[in-house]
Amino acid sequence: MNWIEVSVVADGEAAEAVAEALRPYAYDQSVALVQMGDAGSPDPYALEPAVAVKIYIPDDEQAAAARQRIETAVYFLGRLYPIPAPAFQTLAEEDWANAWKKHYEPFRIGQRLWIQPSWQPAESVSPDDIVLTLDPGMAFGTGLHPTTQMCLQALEQLVTPGASVLDVGTGSGILAAAAAKLGAGRVYAVDTDKLAVQAALENVRLNDVAQVVTVNAGTLADAPRGPWALVVVNILAPVIEAMLRQEQLMAYVAPGGRLILSGIIEEQAAGVAAAVAASGGEIAQTFTVRDWVAFVARPT
Numbered sequence: 001m002n003w004i005e006v007s008v009v010a011d012g013e014a015a016e017a018v019a020e021a022l023r024p025y026a027y028d029q030s031v032a033l034v035q036m037g038d039a040g041s042p043d044p045y046a047l048e049p050a051v052a053v054k055i056y057i058p059d060d061e062q063a064a065a066a067r068q069r070i071e072t073a074v075y076f077l078g079r080l081y082p083i084p085a086p087a088f089q090t091l092a093e094e095d096w097a098n099a100w101k102k103h104y105e106p107f108r109i110g111q112r113l114w115i116q117p118s119w120q121p122a123e124s125v126s127p128d129d130i131v132l133t134l135d136p137g138m139a140f141g142t143g144l145h146p147t148t149q150m151c152l153q154a155l156e157q158l159v160t161p162g163a164s165v166l167d168v169g170t171g172s173g174i175l176a177a178a179a180a181k182l183g184a185g186r187v188y189a190v191d192t193d194k195l196a197v198q199a200a201l202e203n204v205r206l207n208d209v210a211q212v213v214t215v216n217a218g219t220l221a222d223a224p225r226g227p228w229a230l231v232v233v234n235i236l237a238p239v240i241e242a243m244l245r246q247e248q249l250m251a252y253v254a255p256g257g258r259l260i261l262s263g264i265i266e267e268q269a270a271g272v273a274a275a276v277a278a279s280g281g282e283i284a285q286t287f288t289v290r291d292w293v294a295f296v297a298r299p300t
Contacts, residue, residue: 002059003027005089006070007052014081015051016145021073025066026055059090109149110156113178118206130181133206134174146289147262151175151234153287154260154296159184163229166190166252168220168243173200173213175232180209184230187213190223220247227254233261237268244275253299258284262294269293 006025010018019031032054057066067088074086106116106124114129116122122131148171155178159165162185167176170189173196179187187209191197200215216222220243231252233240240261243249253259259281264272266288273283276297285296 003056003091004059004063004067005091006055006057006067007087007089008074008083009050009052010081010083011050014083015053017081018053018074018077018083021077022053022055022070025057025070025073027057031055056091110153113152113156115174130178132174132178132181134172134177134203146292147234147264147294148174150287150289150292150294151232151260151262152178154258154285154294155179155182155230155232158230158258158260158296160229161185164226164254166223166226166228166231168223168231168233168249169235169239170200170215171196171234173203173215175234176200176213176215177203177207177209179230179232180204180212181207184212188223188228189213189215190218190220191215192217192219220249220252223252226252227257228252229254229257231257231259233259233263235263237264237272240264240272241275244272244279244281248279250276250279250281250297250299253281253297255299257298259297260294261297262287262292264293264295266291266293269295 006022008018008022015033019033023029023031033051057063070086074083077083106114106120108114112128112130114122114125114131116131116133118133125131152175155175159179159182161183163183165179165184165187167179167187167189170176170191173189176187176189189200191200194217197215197217204210204213204215233243233249240263250259261272272295276283276295280300281297282300283295284298287294
């Protein structure tokens with residue numbers, strides 16, 4: 001049987017939204033996010049390379065109807081983001097499973113973090129680089145979205161040897177694995193999505209940090225209270241505000257510790273900052289990429 005590759009090119013901000021829109025139509029609900037452009041640029045702040053979002057559907061009697069539904073889904077999403085129409089390519093059975101891998105390239109985030117697919121050797125890395133093995137088979141937490149990249153930059157600055165880290169809404173586990181490789185002594189990662197937990201466990205295994213990182217299904221309330229030297233929450237601004245105001249998120253942070261908050265659109269930043277202050281904290285550092293904001297807060 002032949003297969004049809006569906007590909008939509010978007011920037012790092014829109015790619016995950018495209019991936020979630022395409023996931024229901026994909027074989028086995030599997031979505032690949034493939035690095036495009038000059039991914040190996042030495043510029044550590046080249047944060048927004050183009051991304052090809054790819055899914056595969058069987059080339060059978062239902063393919064025409066599936067193709068029409070996909071085009072419609074992308075059309076409506078294109079009213080929110082500048083997204084081109086999907087491209088379709090027919091692949092033979094023996095080619096489809098690995099077709100997207102040949103386009104995926106490693107890329108750098110921050111000064112030392114290097115995101116690397118498992119099927120490629122780690123090349124073009126310096127002795128001081130920290131290599132994160134992360135396969136792009138899942139649509140969330142690939143390291144391409146600005147919110148994830150700002151968290152990684154903050155972790156690179158803040159993780160100290162032996163530090164304890166709580167990762168709430170871990171997604172693929174990229175932040176938990178990065179914290180462990182940056183020297184954290186204990187990392188606890190939690191997510192309500194069972195697929196995210198499975199992806200995080202696999203990426204923890206790939207990065208050989210299972211002795212440091214614990215991954216469980218659940219919410220903030222299910223995580224150990226700590227206190228934690230670092231707490232990172234990369235979700236959505238309204239959820240972050242609720243955690244601060246109603247779930248005592250700041251109480252999980254140790255005295256002198258830091259709380260990394262991301263997933264915040266610029267116009268939501270004031271509300272999150274107010275919630276930080278109301279919960280007994282203050283903003284110590286701000287990261288911005290386009291209209292995305294991330295805060296590093298500390299207890300007062």
